[in-house]
Amino acid sequence: MFEVIFLQFLNGLDKGAAYALIALGLTLVFGTLGVVNFAHGALFMLGAFCAVLFRQLLTMETVTIDPTQLSPWGQPLEVRAPLVQAWFGDFGAVLVNYSVPASIIITIPIMLVVGIALERGIIKHFYKRPHAEQILVTFGLAIVAQEVIKSFFGPNPIPQPMPTDLRGAADIGAWLGMQANVITYPIWRLVYFLFAGVIIGAVFAFLQFTTFGMVVRAGMADRETVGLLGINIDRRFTIMFGLAAVVAGVAGVMYTPLLPPNYHIGMDFLVLSFVVVVVGGMGSLPGAVAAGFLLGILQSFASMTQVKALIPGIDQIIIYLVAVVILLVLPRGLFGRRGVMEA
Amino acid sequence: MLAMSRNDILLFLGFTIAVLAMPIWLQPFGAAYPDLLQRFMIFGIFAVGFNILFGLTGYLSFGHAAFFGVGSYTAVWSFKLLSLDAIPAMLFAIAVSGVFALVIGYLSLRRSGIYFSILTLAFAQMSYNLAYSVLTPITNGETGLQLTLADPRHVDRMFGEAMPGQPVPTLLGQSLGGFAGFYFCAGFLIIAFFIAQRITNSPFGMMLKGIKSNQTRMNYTGFNTKPYTLAAFVISGMYAGLAGALLAVTDPLAGAERMQWTASGEVVLMTILGGAGTLVGPVIGAWLIKYFENIFSAINETILARFWDFLPDGLDHAAVVVSSKFVGEGWFLTLGLVFVLIVVFLPGGIMEGVRRIAHLFNRPDKSSPSQGKAAPQPQPAE
Numbered sequence: 001m002f003e004v005i006f007l008q009f010l011n012g013l014d015k016g017a018a019y020a021l022i023a024l025g026l027t028l029v030f031g032t033l034g035v036v037n038f039a040h041g042a043l044f045m046l047g048a049f050c051a052v053l054f055r056q057l058l059t060m061e062t063v064t065i066d067p068t069q070l071s072p073w074g075q076p077l078e079v080r081a082p083l084v085q086a087w088f089g090d091f092g093a094v095l096v097n098y099s100v101p102a103s104i105i106i107t108i109p110i111m112l113v114v115g116i117a118l119e120r121g122i123i124k125h126f127y128k129r130p131h132a133e134q135i136l137v138t139f140g141l142a143i144v145a146q147e148v149i150k151s152f153f154g155p156n157p158i159p160q161p162m163p164t165d166l167r168g169a170a171d172i173g174a175w176l177g178m179q180a181n182v183i184t185y186p187i188w189r190l191v192y193f194l195f196a197g198v199i200i201g202a203v204f205a206f207l208q209f210t211t212f213g214m215v216v217r218a219g220m221a222d223r224e225t226v227g228l229l230g231i232n233i234d235r236r237f238t239i240m241f242g243l244a245a246v247v248a249g250v251a252g253v254m255y256t257p258l259l260p261p262n263y264h265i266g267m268d269f270l271v272l273s274f275v276v277v278v279v280g281g282m283g284s285l286p287g288a289v290a291a292g293f294l295l296g297i298l299q300s301f302a303s304m305t306q307v308k309a310l311i312p313g314i315d316q317i318i319i320y321l322v323a324v325v326i327l328l329v330l331p332r333g334l335f336g337r338r339g340v341m342e343a
Numbered sequence: 344m345l346a347m348s349r350n351d352i353l354l355f356l357g358f359t360i361a362v363l364a365m366p367i368w369l370q371p372f373g374a375a376y377p378d379l380l381q382r383f384m385i386f387g388i389f390a391v392g393f394n395i396l397f398g399l400t401g402y403l404s405f406g407h408a409a410f411f412g413v414g415s416y417t418a419v420w421s422f423k424l425l426s427l428d429a430i431p432a433m434l435f436a437i438a439v440s441g442v443f444a445l446v447i448g449y450l451s452l453r454r455s456g457i458y459f460s461i462l463t464l465a466f467a468q469m470s471y472n473l474a475y476s477v478l479t480p481i482t483n484g485e486t487g488l489q490l491t492l493a494d495p496r497h498v499d500r501m502f503g504e505a506m507p508g509q510p511v512p513t514l515l516g517q518s519l520g521g522f523a524g525f526y527f528c529a530g531f532l533i534i535a536f537f538i539a540q541r542i543t544n545s546p547f548g549m550m551l552k553g554i555k556s557n558q559t560r561m562n563y564t565g566f567n568t569k570p571y572t573l574a575a576f577v578i579s580g581m582y583a584g585l586a587g588a589l590l591a592v593t594d595p596l597a598g599a600e601r602m603q604w605t606a607s608g609e610v611v612l613m614t615i616l617g618g619a620g621t622l623v624g625p626v627i628g629a630w631l632i633k634y635f636e637n638i639f640s641a642i643n644e645t646i647l648a649r650f651w652d653f654l655p656d657g658l659d660h661a662a663v664v665v666s667s668k669f670v671g672e673g674w675f676l677t678l679g680l681v682f683v684l685i686v687v688f689l690p691g692g693i694m695e696g697v698r699r700i701a702h703l704f705n706r707p708d709k710s711s712p713s714q715g716k717a718a719p720q721p722q723p724a725e
Binding site (some may be wrong): 035100122125129131132133135136137139140141142143144146147149150155245267271274275278282312316317320321323324327328331 | 401403450453454456458460461462464465466468469472473475476477478507544605608611615668672673675676678679680682683686687690
């Protein structure tokens with residue numbers, strides 16, 4: 001019985017990690033800029049498509065028809081050679097194999113630029129506007145981003161292979177000194193969880209231990225006073241928006257082997273992440289992370305056959321049910337402060 | 344007529360005439376076919392009802408599609424179990440969605456702001472997910488609930504044998520296909536509009552507007568605002584149920600996807616596009632979205648090529664490629680862009696645009712202060 005519970009706990013981790021990463025970015029934007037960003041799911045999706053794009057670039061091939069060789073049907077044989085492999089040899093092959101993690105290299109600058117452009121171009125005009133209008137404009141932006149992606153990459157999911165070394169399952173039970181082959185867990189999910197842990201730790205360390213982070217935290221607490229001290233807080237907040245976009249983007253990149261991305265993957269995650277943010281408490285970073293993992297793990301437990309037999313359909317509604325109960329019992333979520341977003 | 348001001352009567356009469364004459368004046372726009380007109384009416388009702396909650400009280404619900412879906416399912420079940428007549432189906436749908444809205448509203452309205460939006464969203468998503476999975480005996484899951492020859496239809500059976508052929512909803516024995524269906528829906532839209540107009544101008548409506556501009560002050564004045572917002576929520580839920588039932592009348596197939604949150608988002612778009620808080624705005628927003636959805640998504644590359652034919656060679660090809668991204672499958676891109684532009688530049692929607700233009704034509708000395716309301720409306724306290 002312990003093994004079953006432990007396994008379900010593990011199963012919830014990777015989804016919980018994805019929720020936590022998206023919710024972290026959402027909360028970062030809300031805590032600094034005070035903007036409810038419905039386009040955040042679209043940033044997750046854009047990140048995922050950075051990976052797709054990177055792989056498509058890497059696997060561009062030259063097709064030459066070689067008349068000296070014949071295929072079994074007697075036609076001249078087409079020789080396909082990936083350009084990267086032609087240029088870089090073995091290193092190119094490794095790069096293609098590790099295209100998903102490697103695409104983080106291009107994702108970070110792209111998402112930073114997208115995030116800063118979004119903030120400077122549109123969202124900055126909405127600071128003083130009511131939250132309903134912020135929701136609406138970012139919702140519109142999300143639709144635009146989705147449709148642009150759809151028109152370039154098509155409506156179907158595009159599977160991204162994980163690196164060959166990281167396929168298969170890890171025998172976690174044996175690592176922990178338990179019976180072998182009872183608790184096995186796909187390696188990539190473990191990688192995703194560790195990756196999310198690193199990102200979350202990095203964001204917290206950045207806010208906690210750097211001067212930049214300290215100024216940002218001060219600005220979150222009292223924007224005006226920080227401004228009066230002669231610090232250009234707007235620029236730092238813009239960079240924080242870019243950072244939130246990067247977090248969402250890399251979360252999307254690393255999730256692609258688990259779920260082939262299509263253009264509305266962001267929307268699917270957005271609704272859940274909003275529930276996560278609100279459950280954690282609007283504006284609380286630890287709350288967002290805790291609620292992300294909590295809901296991911298609860299969802300995993302609810303999909304157990306035993307639980308489903310007890311309460312039919314619970315796996316479909318558990319997250320929303322938890323959200324409703326928490327919001328009705330604890331009006332400001334798990335870690336929320338008083339008076340945030342209640343108008 | 345019930346102490347309406349002259350302007351109100353003119354607005355109502357103008358609206359009625361415009362709606363009833365739609366098959367004529369929409370002819371040049373290529374939209375005067377019954378199927379689309381019925382949708383105009385149905386989503387007009389949905390948007391008018393949504394506006395009673397969002398436009399008047401400022402509570403942004405992201406779960407109204409649930410009531411729409413419940414209305415549809417109830418209507419189809421009424422066709423299946425009782426009678427193919429449309430009237431009892433409508434009554435049942437309004438009642439059931441009203442009760443549903445009462446429960447959800449009672450719980451959701453304990454919170455305000457984004458917490459309210461998330462609560463309604465959560466309830467709607469729960470309904471949607473359940474309709475797809477566990478409630479399949481009631482909703483028929485992914486296939487959608489539809490009428491069959493084997494349905495019991497107890498009331499109809501009492502009055503004689505069922506008609507042969509595929510059962511279709513009727514009104515007192517008259518079939519509701521084509522323009523009959525349109526006028527049936529149009530009648531309901533006009534009634535819905537009339538009720539919304541009466542609500543907006545009533546003391547109850549004033550109370551709702553007071554809640555939007557400053558709920559705390561309303562509380563300090565000694566009003567308990569909760570029953571008023573709940574009433575507004577239930578009324579708009581009943582409107583949504585009515586719209587859902589009408590959709591089931593014109594096309595008796597109820598699917599769960601009309602409860603999904605994107606459907607809730609669509610009615611928000613309609614209301615904002617037209618102008619939240621105005622009477623006519625949401626209806627116009629609904630019509631525009633449905634119109635462009637039909638027209639834009641039908642345009643293909645051949646039509647575009649003909650359109651750009653006047654450009655020199657090469658350039659016309661480029662124009663076709665670029666513009667084809669915005670029509671057909673890509674029509675949502677156009678919708679998203681238009682929507683962003685509206686929210687950025689014209690937060691009051693199309694009605695505010697109309698007001699601004701009207702203001703330009705008014706001579707400054709003649710314009711009364713009430714006409715110059717182009718400035719942003721006072722927003723609810725943060």
